[in-house]
Amino acid sequence: MSCIFCKIAKGEITSQKVYEDEHVLAFHDIAPQAPIHILIIPKKHYATILELEEKDKDLIGHIFMVANKIARDMQFHEQGFRVVVNCNRNGGQTVFHLHFHLFAGRLMHWPPG
Numbered sequence: 001m002s003c004i005f006c007k008i009a010k011g012e013i014t015s016q017k018v019y020e021d022e023h024v025l026a027f028h029d030i031a032p033q034a035p036i037h038i039l040i041i042p043k044k045h046y047a048t049i050l051e052l053e054e055k056d057k058d059l060i061g062h063i064f065m066v067a068n069k070i071a072r073d074m075q076f077h078e079q080g081f082r083v084v085v086n087c088n089r090n091g092g093q094t095v096f097h098l099h100f101h102l103f104a105g106r107l108m109h110w111p112p113g
């Protein structure tokens with residue numbers, strides 16, 4: 001398995017961990033696009049959002065609860081933040097292990113580029 005985020009999830013590659021439980025890991029992005037840029041990943045490998053099935057609904061709901069918890073714990077919930085998932089080429093996806101970008105610490109632009 002050559003997936004870099006699987007290796008991070010297994011601890012084979014180090015990351016700046018923010019949150020971890022049985023199913024999910026959150027860590028700081030290596031090339032942050034905002035003052036706070038965290039990636040939240042399922043430990044299980046899904047290449048893209050397209051691989052999700054009905055049975056994965058609880059996992060995805062849990063990921064949003066983790067985003068909620070991180071925002072509150074890091075005290076940027078009131079200023080606000082953005083959660084983004086990129087899918088395939090036109091979505092700008094470069095790492096093919098499902099991940100949720102959590103951006104905070106500045107005013108976000110709209111529409112996103």
Ligand code: AMP
Binds near residue numbers: 015092093
């Ligand atoms: P995406 O373009 O949506 O696939 O986002 C992939 C993200 O993963 C980018 O923001 C990268 O900076 C980030 N990234 C790639 N490798 C690492 C790594 N080893 N540790 C942390 N973030 C990474």
